[in-house]
Amino acid sequence: MRQLLLLLAVVLPLAAQAQALELVPTTLHLPAAQGRTELWLRNPGPGHWRGQLQVWAWDQQQDAEHLQRSGQVLASPTLLDMPAGARQRVWLLPASSVPVAAELAFRIVLAPAEAGMPRYSLPLFRGEPASPARPRLQVEVMTGGSQPMLRLQNGGTGHARLSDLSYEAADGQRRLLLRGLAGYVLAARRRQWPLPPRADGYAGGRFRAHLQDGADVILTPALPTIAASQPSGL
Template identity: 80%
Template sequence: MRRLLLLLAAVLPIAAQAQALEQVPTTLHLPAAQGRTELWLHNPGPGHWRGQVQIWAWDQQPGAEHLQRSGQVLASPTLLDLPAGARQRVWLLPASSAPVAAEQAFRIILAPAEPAMPRYSLPLFRSEPVGPASPSLQAELVANGSQFMLRLFNGGTRHARLSDLAYETADGQRSLLLPGLAGYVLAARQRRWQLPPRADGYAGGRFHARLQDGTEVILAPQTPAIAARQSSGL
């Protein structure tokens, strides 16, 4: 019996760390006025998941992602208590019916009550229902010695969700750089990706990525820019 108790004590923390919540959908869209959207959560077990729903405004600045607690979107309920096998619907709705001039980005954080449980972050976008709008992406290759970065600027009014980022050489040879989700570029914002080194320095080639609607975009970078060295502070 003592050996059995010791074995259970060793296994339970691992099971707690493996505890996961299923979320549908994984990307949320909220009408700016007179609307709401729903998030469904399912706890497949075997443990109990407790936590809270937090709303954070999401912004991108060069080289960094910024989150700040926000009251522009409301969640109901905010406290979650899901035993094994339970399902829970969370309503998300705007705090104000005032129109928005540009798409707003948020992160829905599912923060666990127990540190051993996983934490989840889901994107939510709030915009006027004016029909589909494609992002407008401009690419720039930034060189810093032998290191290269791909910088994308989104001049459109909606976010861009990029997946399967690949590079194609001038003679048509393509290599996959980031399989699956590469990341988001918010409207009127930019994001950078560190690129693996190449002997040709990415000269003469172009990048490919897939957008959220499944279409493929070709990203032909401008002439590589030289990254400015950081000031020594003197």
């Protein structure tokens, strides 16, 4: 029993450090020209969270995610020291007042100072395109390799946030592929997902997903189905 109590005395402080911060909102937006936005943090306890807020430019190239430290968005404060029960407001604003024509994407990262503490990454988008209609998504299904791939090309000026991705076969049968958040396709970028093999090679069917505004979007692959000799990973 004494050994068990000693073990709990070691484990419980570590578990207390791993509590989650409450973040509001979880998706951030900055206007195209001037203006700022705020992020609220709350530490419900019982542990103490210390760390740094970082701004990363977010891009998608060669079917992969790329992050690079950026000075295009300013944050205050950047050093965070939050005991249990503390609340903190962080201001975010563009470094330049020059308007942007197309949406820019960033990741706001809360990097912990100590091992075992949780790390957070929130999307931030800057821009209000002149035509804020839903993103224009073009669909390709590549079946030439050992792993079928779904590729989405976003020809719009704003990002697409996809959730509950499913496939509807030609006979109307629907299969959920990814429950919850499937991922983002940034403006003028593309992204791809691996698909489970099907005997029909996904011919004659269509994909469906929900966008960030809750709309149900239908994604019909272009014909014919595009084959790739070697599918690239995401």
